[in-house]
């Protein structure tokens with residue numbers, strides 16, 4: 001790392017230094033004509049590889065890094081192959097709705113403290129088509145888990161709803177970074193469906209379902225609904241009250257949600 005730049009924990013800065021991993025990320029890029037958006041270019045090691053292939057827009061929050069990046073990519077900025085935006089990316093999403101004006105792929109080594117939030121925002125961003133991001137392995141497993149797996153969570157269900165394909169491409173050990181993070185990382189690949197509509201109330205319902213992931217689903221739901229009302233729904237759908245949240249698939253969650261919603265409207 002350059003002597004003058006000290007990694008800031010508050011911005012989740014772990015700079016990826018392993019050239020093999022950098023080239024593996026580039027090889028995983030979808031073969032299409034989409035623009036690239038990078039969140040958190042840091043010292044520009046991944047960015048340098050990205051701009052060789054495609055026009056790229058990057059969002060960076062740290063003023064010190066902006067100075068480094070402006071100098072490193074002076075030519076690319078000048079000839080408009082690279083656009084550097086100095087802001088908190090979550091604010092940019094609040095203000096603009098989308099991180100780019102036309103179809104783009106999000107490729108980034110994400111700051112882990114807001115990684116989940118960023119991926120959920122990318123799900124809602126209509127111009128974002130593909131997501132290839134480095135995140136904590138444990139979190140990547142939550143996004144890609146299948147029903148009956150203990151990692152299966154509300155994130156897995158949301159991912160199943162919005163994606164054509166979602167999988168972990170490969171793991172990355174802490175030694176590949178400077179400074180090394182405390183956890184193993186993974187590259188998560190998600191290819192989104194063309195039309196994504198997430199019902200906010202369904203997402204709230206899922207939150208309640210997984211509020212205590214190891215308890216019975218019935219118990220989690222009975223914090224919000226009367227037991228008799230729930231028992232009726234369980235009977236109608238022919239499901240056991242002993243089921244745990246990770247044992248219910250997307251289709252059954254959707255059916256339960258429809259019944260809960262309709263039942264509530266009638267009562």
Ligand SMILES: C[S@@+](CC[C@H](N)C(=O)[O-])C[C@H]1O[C@@H](n2cnc3c(N)ncnc32)[C@H](O)[C@@H]1O
Pocket residue numbers: 011012013014015016017039040041042043044045046059060061062065087088089090108109110111112114
């Ligand atoms: C894990 S580092 C990755 C740096 C670089 N891309 C690399 O691979 O070495 C995360 C980067 O995200 C930036 N960052 C953190 N929070 C951010 C935010 N809210 N908006 C934009 N960038 C952010 C950090 O300053 C840092 O550059």
